[in-house]
Amino acid sequence: MSAPSDTLLEELADADEALESAAPSEVIAWALERFGANVAMACSFEDLALVDLALNQDPGLEVIFLDTGSHFQETIDFAHRFSEQRHVNLTTTTPGPDADAWPCGTERCCELRKVAPLARALEGRAAWLTALKRVDGPSRAGIPVIGWDERFGLVKCNPLATWTDDDVEFYVREHGLEEHPLWTRGYASIGCEPVTNPVALGESRRSGRWSGSDKEECGLHG
Numbered sequence: 450m451s452a453p454s455d456t457l458l459e460e461l462a463d464a465d466e467a468l469e470s471a472a473p474s475e476v477i478a479w480a481l482e483r484f485g486a487n488v489a490m491a492c493s494f495e496d497l498a499l500v501d502l503a504l505n506q507d508p509g510l511e512v513i514f515l516d517t518g519s520h521f522q523e524t525i526d527f528a529h530r531f532s533e534q535r536h537v538n539l540t541t542t543t544p545g546p547d548a549d550a551w552p553c554g555t556e557r558c559c560e561l562r563k564v565a566p567l568a569r570a571l572e573g574r575a576a577w578l579t580a581l582k583r584v585d586g587p588s589r590a591g592i593p594v595i596g597w598d599e600r601f602g603l604v605k606c607n608p609l610a611t612w613t614d615d616d617v618e619f620y621v622r623e624h625g626l627e628e629h630p631l632w633t634r635g636y637a638s639i640g641c642e643p644v645t646n647p648v649a650l651g652e653s654r655r656s657g658r659w660s661g662s663d664k665e666e667c668g669l670h671g
């Protein structure tokens with residue numbers, strides 16, 4: 450992994466400033482125009498808003514699904530259903546061989562199920578798209594729209610950074626996209642099964658993740 454040049458960092462800062470108030474589709478368009486085929490996106494298949502927006506511009510975009518081995522079966526089925534319908538260029542990662550030795554909540558579990566598989570999947574790429582939003586929680590409140598990702602050594606684009614949860618829901622409904630089957634059962638933010646709980650009325654979406662723990666992130670964005 451090589452360090453970014455000052456010129457690139459300046460370019461990213463300028464783009465970030467210029468795109469701060471832009472629609473997600475404009476951010477995606479910038480990434481595709483700037484990095485061409487060297488862009489991939491990671492999708493947790495919690496909802497289909499960003500993946501739909503991105504595939505509308507580049508139907509051949511590589512979509513990376515981190516199968517941690519701990520997802521709800523509903524998430525796996527949802528991801529496969531959508532991918533078949535839209536003929537998605539899908540890469541599904543799998544956990545490292547020692548993952549079962551490390552229980553959920555340990556750093557090594559994240560490393561083997563998410564971080565290392567994603568690093569391998571992003572190898573050779575110049576930029577990736579994520580569905581992070583500032584409203585997801587304090588650890589994401591300051592994320593840029595465009596920035597440099599130290600951990601993975603490439604440009605990180607967060608087209609939904611300024612969106613709210615309502616914006617996502619509105620987009621999903623407005624565009625007739627399938628909703629994650631667990632939404633109707635009270636799950637709002639959906640990740641690995643051991644750390645995902647339904648959310649009570651009036652609670653924030655992310656409160657169902659890592660409830661009872663001070664952990665907010667699992668490896669990728671922390």
Ligand code: SF4
Binds near residue numbers: 519555559562667
């Ligand atoms: S949420 Fe739990 S099971 Fe999933 S990768 Fe993180 S530590 Fe492992």
